[in-house]
């Protein structure tokens with residue numbers, strides 16, 4: 055019987071399974087960071103347990119680290135609690151023999167940026183991390199999902215997890231993406247249609263011509279936000295582009311081992327006719343640049359649209375949710391999206407802080423100036439992204455336009471470091487969550503693509519990027 | 534882990550859908566290295582007025598719900614971040630069960646890891662419960678996990694479905710890691726087979 059990518063990875067990783075019980079699933083790669091791991095290590099110590107496979111465990115510092123352009127070395131972490139958490143991670147990694155990419159290392163960065171970048175993320179692997187956006191790694195054809203701290207402890211101790219087999223959901227995007235429409239718009243459009251709980255209990259596989267045509271980094275943007283639709287994971291079948299992406303990466307196989315691995319990776323792709331438990335089809339040609347107007351990623355509209363009128367919504371629960379959201383966001387029903395003025399712009403996060411994202415934003419910014427009423431910051435996703443961007447001179451383009459060019463980290467995606475919105479401030483953000491207070495208590499977040507964020511910084515309000523054709527990413531070519 | 538068998542307690546209403554874990558426990562409370570003491574940060578921004586004083590309109594600030602053990606909410610409860618600090622904060626406040634029409638996967642998992650019950654009931658029954666609580670603030674519910682039944686003292690009750698394995702784990706309060714380590718031989722065999730070691 056034809057099998058899906060998910061079927062193949064799942065079946066390869068079942069260590070044990072009793073009837074009516076979840077499967078004991080082997081975990082190939084465990085990524086950890088400072089915020090969700092201290093209690094797990096504490097649990098190991100309290101029970102005298104060791105880390106079963108330190109060689110399959112990698113740690114980075116990302117959530118708490120300052121991104122001050124003067125450098126993010128340890129002395130810059132002035133917040134005592136954050137410093138304690140970073141020191142705890144360093145001490146735990148030393149004690150248990152785990153490789154740590156700390157702020158002094160050239161590999162440091164957001165956990166979901168460095169996994170693929172270092173070649174740790176590979177097709178067919180099971181990957182977990184105490185972070186919901188672990189779904190990002192599915193872009194390479196891995197089964198990757200977020201777990202809580204108790205499960206982090208469980209994986210550290212056993213290299214396995216008990217998992218009930220999720221259902222599979224195919225989201226097929228047919229046709230070609232129009233010019234100026236990005237991967238971020240695909241995923242926001244999808245979440246707008248299926249809702250924030252639309253994929254709960256499912257692993258999504260993104261398929262279709264528009265998905266196959268995405269670059270690897272764009273695939274990561276799509277898979278990253280799978281969790282915002284409630285999915286357990288999101289994945290894309292590996293193809294030649296996946297193989298080329300991994301060639302020569304630090305932790306990828308080399309030489310003849312690479313060729314063997316590549317053949318194995320390509321054989322993982324979902325077979326024609328393989329059955330998913332559910333399927334939805336979208337037309338790429340219909341997708342427009344998206345802007346969220348509310349307090350979850352499903353509350354989204356095309357840039358040419360308007361803030362909805364809650365009174366016009368059919369169901370009472372949606373009406374109430376929209377009313378609460380508009381009150382929080384300080385928006386009137388019927389407001390044109392393009393007329394919404396901004397105070398801040400944040401280009402960063404594990405969704406949109408890779409080199410291509412920064413290049414896309416820089417194409418818009420080049421030769422222009424940020425609006426004087428907007429404070430705009432660019433936070434590369436990793437040290438490697440930052441170095442590559444500087445090599446291309448992107449830092450100068452941003453700085454010349456009045457944008458701040460900062461050190462890598464999660465930064466204002468969740469504001470655990472000093473990068474936060476003040477109450478009432480309105481921000482165009484390339485991150486993934488517009489929840490109340492996510493970027494700072496009382497802060498108002500609108501999720502957009504990097505090019506839309508860059509254009510908003512210059513205009514001072516949202517603009518339809520398709521009207522700046524010299525700067526927009528070209529339409530997808532037929533492949 | 535404390536076994537979960539019967540739970541009797543006051544049910545507090547939180548009439549919101551898509552309650553995300555950023556609301557349950559905002560980021561400033563994540564900079565901890567322990568699991569305890571997070572109740573102070575529970576729903577921090579919703580519990581306070583702009584000037585920092587407690588908002589008397591927020592249910593958990595009202596005397597009737599100060600000792601609530603059960604929380605009632607709308608669909609997709611616990612969406613967003615995987616932070617286990619969310620169930621830790623609820624537990625620290627005294628909440629051991631949440632009733633809602635649906636839950637986000639990672640949140641529900643995290644509840645199970647802490648001996649807490651995320652109990653999905655059909656939306657119509659949840660609506661009925663909201664009405665009952667509105668009529669009788671401070672009312673108690675009895676959740677009987679072995680019998681898979683939830684009831685109040687006024688004759689309302691509902692049966693619920695649950696995966697038998699999940700139910701058994703909660704009732705026995707088993708430590709997952711100890712159980713898994715008993716299968717160390719299986720894990721080693723798997724590693725040997727797949728790594729050629």
Ligand code: SF4
Nearest residue numbers: 187403404464467468
């Ligand atoms: S960038 Fe944001 S979403 Fe991504 S891992 Fe960091 S905090 Fe989480």
